Amino acid sequence: MMKSPSGFITLLILCGSVLYMIYRARRGVKPEIRRVPGLDVIDEAIGRATEMGRPVHFTKGLASLYSSDAPQTIAGLSILNYVARKCAQNGIPLITTIYVAETIPLVIQIYREAAAVAGAPEWMNELNIRYMSSHRFTYATGVQGVLQREKPAASFLMGYFMAEALIFAESGFLSGAMQVAGTASTSQTPFFVAVCDYTLLGDELFAAGAYLSGEPVQIASIAGQDVGKYWAIILLAIGMILSAMGSTWLINLLKG
Amino acid sequence: MSFLRSREIPIGITLIAGFLMLLDYYFSAEIPQVRAISTTVQRWAVIVAAFALLIGLINITRIHINHLLKRTRGQWIFSAWCLIIMYLMTIVGLFGTVRHPIYQWLYTNIFLPIDAAMYSILALFISSAAYRAFRARNVEAFLMLASGIITMMMNAPIGEVIWRGFPIVGDWIMMVPNVAAQRAFLICVVVGTISLGIRTLLGMERGYLGREE
Numbered sequence: 275m276m277k278s279p280s281g282f283i284t285l286l287i288l289c290g291s292v293l294y295m296i297y298r299a300r301r302g303v304k305p306e307i308r309r310v311p312g313l314d315v316i317d318e319a320i321g322r323a324t325e326m327g328r329p330v331h332f333t334k335g336l337a338s339l340y341s342s343d344a345p346q347t348i349a350g351l352s353i354l355n356y357v358a359r360k361c362a363q364n365g366i367p368l369i370t371t372i373y374v375a376e377t378i379p380l381v382i383q384i385y386r387e388a389a390a391v392a393g394a395p396e397w398m399n400e401l402n403i404r405y406m407s408s409h410r411f412t413y414a415t416g417v418q419g420v421l422q423r424e425k426p427a428a429s430f431l432m433g434y435f436m437a438e439a440l441i442f443a444e445s446g447f448l449s450g451a452m453q454v455a456g457t458a459s460t461s462q463t464p465f466f467v468a469v470c471d472y473t474l475l476g477d478e479l480f481a482a483g484a485y486l487s488g489e490p491v492q493i494a495s496i497a498g499q500d501v502g503k504y505w506a507i508i509l510l511a512i513g514m515i516l517s518a519m520g521s522t523w524l525i526n527l528l529k530g
Numbered sequence: 531m532s533f534l535r536s537r538e539i540p541i542g543i544t545l546i547a548g549f550l551m552l553l554d555y556y557f558s559a560e561i562p563q564v565r566a567i568s569t570t571v572q573r574w575a576v577i578v579a580a581f582a583l584l585i586g587l588i589n590i591t592r593i594h595i596n597h598l599l600k601r602t603r604g605q606w607i608f609s610a611w612c613l614i615i616m617y618l619m620t621i622v623g624l625f626g627t628v629r630h631p632i633y634q635w636l637y638t639n640i641f642l643p644i645d646a647a648m649y650s651i652l653a654l655f656i657s658s659a660a661y662r663a664f665r666a667r668n669v670e671a672f673l674m675l676a677s678g679i680i681t682m683m684m685n686a687p688i689g690e691v692i693w694r695g696f697p698i699v700g701d702w703i704m705m706v707p708n709v710a711a712q713r714a715f716l717i718c719v720v721v722g723t724i725s726l727g728i729r730t731l732l733g734m735e736r737g738y739l740g741r742e743e
Contacts, residue, residue, distance in 0.1 A: 353737075375583045378589060481722060
């Protein structure tokens, strides 16, 4: 017996809607999505750092590339790709602090490509790619040290975070950095909202790579995920009505 | 060499590994061989990650030796300390195992107190963050402040003494608006994750590989 048929059907609906939107975009239908202030402000934050002549700091959180939170790391790396290109174009240092050692080669590759695209090979400095530790509070101490000593003008916190999220955000605030954060961790989002200048909420983090690319086909995939939200709203509405009538049919169906 | 550097290889590996995990999750009962292959691939991932720690060790060494050579003001002394402790623990751990008395002493008397101190800093940061967040500058901040006070009073023993309604209202805030908002957030996260997964499997999301989108 197949595991979770209802989950599989939901997955197929989502895949279908995303692929359909991509197909439409390839045929020339321009998708329309809402603006995401937390992503629009990235250029402003880097511009601020350029004007102040101070570095930019980036962390992509704690998740590895093979854990259930890996999508947050993938999303964080996609944002890092954009930030690195902008920093390389403007010629300002980008300090990336790393918790998961297996992402070091990916970050190095992102830096190399950014330097090559900007035509500034001298921008590539591996000393700005800093692995701190794979122990959470040791990593937090290292990041705090970078924020306090090197006083970046902008700090990006994008990925999966746990209790140390507030240490990063408060240290960044105290060092005077403009902070943009994004996480899918429900327990840490309130801290980011309270402390950071801009926060990506929920699925905004995952949409970042496609959104920042500005490519219609990629943006179409974001429009496709809205269909998934409509599907969830329909199920919620039906579930509420059935629950009010005392029926557990939908709950049993979705549990299956 | 140009073939090895082509972008199709990492995208192809991602595609195969991704579909393998999907097959394992949904169809492992129908196709039992998939479970065995999936478990092996996951083991590979753990082994590769373990080797990556060596890259981390080299990275830390390079950065701190650079500080030592340049005598970076306010930093080089800490770099020296970091390298001494890191290599001392590595050598003792490798040759004497982590149960060795020296390793245990270093861990219990240096690492654990510093770790606990870092964790306790959170209490101060929560206070300063709460002070800024809870200033009632607008309606939303006022609602957050009121909810915060009520839930705090619900958890504090004195709350019920002041007003019996605190536990009832606090419980309602936690169970109704809080759970509703968290579920909405989670639904958006799941939808976003699936969408990112589709883009990654199709090779459209390439930013994490440092490629042009």
